[in-house]
Amino acid sequence: MPRSMARTRRRGAPPRTISRPALLVDGSDGEFRGLIHDLIAYGHRLDACRDAFAAIVGISGVQYEILMLVSRADGLSIGEVAERLHRSGAFITIEANKLAERGILQKASDPTDGRRVLLKNTSRSLHLLERLAPHQRRINDVLFERLDARRFRQLRALARDLVASGDRAVAMLEFLLHEAQAA
DSSP states (O other): OOHHHHHHSOTTOOOOSOOOGGGOBTTBOHHHHHHHHHHHHHHHHHHHHHHHHHHHTTOOHHHHHHHHHHHHSSSEEHHHHHHHHTOOHHHHHHHHHHHHHTTSEEEEEETTEEEEEEEEEOHHHHHHHHHHHHHHHHHHHHHTTTOOHHHHHHHHHHHHHHHHHHHHHHHHHHHHHHHHHHO
């Protein structure tokens, strides 16, 4: 172990989980670990809110995500939804079919490319969204009460960047897992 690492690590302490100097505080990854735990905890809260919103209108959490995405950009393809939600096209197709069977979303051919299927709002989806909106406003106002306009823009940019980095990390992890299994 390099001497500099030995000085910053207590005897018997776990090894650092990050090597980037910008993320170490006094040579320790303790603050970084705290950030990870806070992000995971906040993610659990977001999942709980998503699932509760979904339950209010009688759909699953992932169906709620699809509904919310389509409601903001009526006429999205399965591929576009899959890309934005970071899910497989096959998975989105299955869930979108369930929503279409219930009349919550409509599937239509893309007028510019008949091979593509577009997901669109229906009167039923608009009714569900109207019913849900007062609950969303109350909860989202509390979830994000610590943000002013400047901090919201910063968080939005950071979140976008972190998702892109997360996608790269997951791809790297899949490679490492495959490599470890082959060894």
